[in-house]
Amino acid sequence: KNQVEQSPQSLIILEGKNCTLQCNYTVSPFSNLRWYKQDTGRGPVSLTIMTFSENTKSNGRYTATLDADTKQSSLHITASQLSDSASYICVVTGGYNKLIFGAGTRLAVHP
Amino acid sequence: DAGVIQSPRHEVTEMGQEVTLRCKPISGHDYLFWYRQTMMRGLELLIYFNNNVPIDDSGMPEDRFSAKMPNASFSTLKIQPSEPRDSAVYFCASSFGGVGDGYTFGSGTRLTVV
Numbered sequence: 001k002n003q004v005e006q007s008p009q010s011l012i013i014l015e016g017k018n019c020t021l022q023c024n025y026t027v028s029p030f031s032n033l034r035w036y037k038q039d040t041g042r043g044p045v046s047l048t049i050m051t052f053s054e055n056t057k058s059n060g061r062y063t064a065t066l067d068a069d070t071k072q073s074s075l076h077i078t079a080s081q082l083s084d085s086a087s088y089i090c091v092v093t094g095g096y097n098k099l100i101f102g103a104g105t106r107l108a109v110h111p
Numbered sequence: 112d113a114g115v116i117q118s119p120r121h122e123v124t125e126m127g128q129e130v131t132l133r134c135k136p137i138s139g140h141d142y143l144f145w146y147r148q149t150m151m152r153g154l155e156l157l158i159y160f161n162n163n164v165p166i167d168d169s170g171m172p173e174d175r176f177s178a179k180m181p182n183a184s185f186s187t188l189k190i191q192p193s194e195p196r197d198s199a200v201y202f203c204a205s206s207f208g209g210v211g212d213g214y215t216f217g218s219g220t221r222l223t224v225v
Contacts, residue, residue, distance in 0.1 A: 031210075043115075043202050043216030044154075089154070097210045101154040 002027045004092050004102035012108045017080055021105045023073040023090030031093035035064050035075045038087045038104070047075070047088075080109045115217035117203050123223045129191040132220045135184055136205030140213075145178055145188050146202040148219070154202070160186065193224045 004025045013019050025033070032051045036044035048057045048064040050073070056065045061078045077084055090102040116135040124130050136143045144159040158168040163180045171178070175194070180186040190197055200221050206214040 034214075041218075041221075043204075043218050045216070046214065093210050099156065099210055103153045 002092075002094050002098075002100050004090055004100050006088075006090050006102040006105050008105060009103070010106040010108070012110060013080055015080060015082055015109050015111050019077050019080060019107065021075045021077075021088050021090075021107070023075070023102055025071050025073070025090070025092045025100070025102075027071075027092040027094040027100050029095050030068065030071075031095075031097070033064075033066055033073050033093070034091045035062070035073075036089040036091060038089060040086070044089055077107075082109050082111060085109045115203055115205050115215050117201075117217035117220050119220060120218065121221045121223075123225065124193055126194055126224055127192045128224075129189065130193045130197075130222060130224075132188040132201050132203075132222070134186045134188070134203030134217060136186070136203070137215055138184070140205035140207045140215075141183075142206045142209060143180060143186050144204040144206075145186070146204065146216075148200045148202060157188070190222075193222075195224045198223050 007022045032049055034049040035047045037047050038044040047059050047062050050057050050066045052068050063076045066073045085108050087104040087106050089104040092100045094100055115137055118133045141162050145157040146154050147157055148154045155170055157170045158178045159166055160180045176190055178188045200219045202216050202219045204216045
């Protein structure tokens with residue numbers, strides 16, 4: 001069964017600290033993996049998109065990694081800011097261009 | 112570009128009433144997707160269109176839900192009759208060429224059925 005599992009479910013960190021969010025998937029075939037940031041009351045916004053051959057991709061303070069062999073991805077946030085408080089959703093594109101969504105990690109950055 | 116535009120942002124309706132959600136995709140995008148998001152189930156794809164033609168509606172929960180795309184710049188999602196369990200945030204997304212880069216979500220419509 002095609003699944004995307006994210007951990008932790010929620011996370012609280014202090015402003016300025018780093019954090020890493022995890023995504024494991026069992027999607028086959030695999031086309032690409034993307035991370036979205038969803039602020040409260042807004043639609044998801046794409047942070048990164050990675051294909052099978054890409055191991056890492058950065059977008060400012062966000063760095064995503066992909067290990068296609070173990071089917072794992074991570075999103076690392078450096079020097080967190082209050083505005084990073086949001087839900088982060090891992091999405092894998094499988095066969096027939098079908099997007100499979102993770103349940104998300106809810107991140108709260110406290111001053 | 113203004114992005115994907117959805118209206119209304121919030122909708123509160125009574126059970127049994129008809130509800131129509133609207134979406135304007137990004138100009139030039141040939142794919143349009145409707146999603147529903149709830150705390151329990153996360154984001155679920157309801158239906159998607161390619162060049163205004165419905166391609167996959169297997170996610171539409173039941174016959175009370177219908178979607179149309181009369182032209183490249185407008186789509187509607189209709190629920191008739193609405194039920195309290197339909198309360199959710201409904202997102203529209205559009206893209207060019209499928210689900211590659213450039214896949215963009217709207218800000219959503221928060222529907223509450225009382």
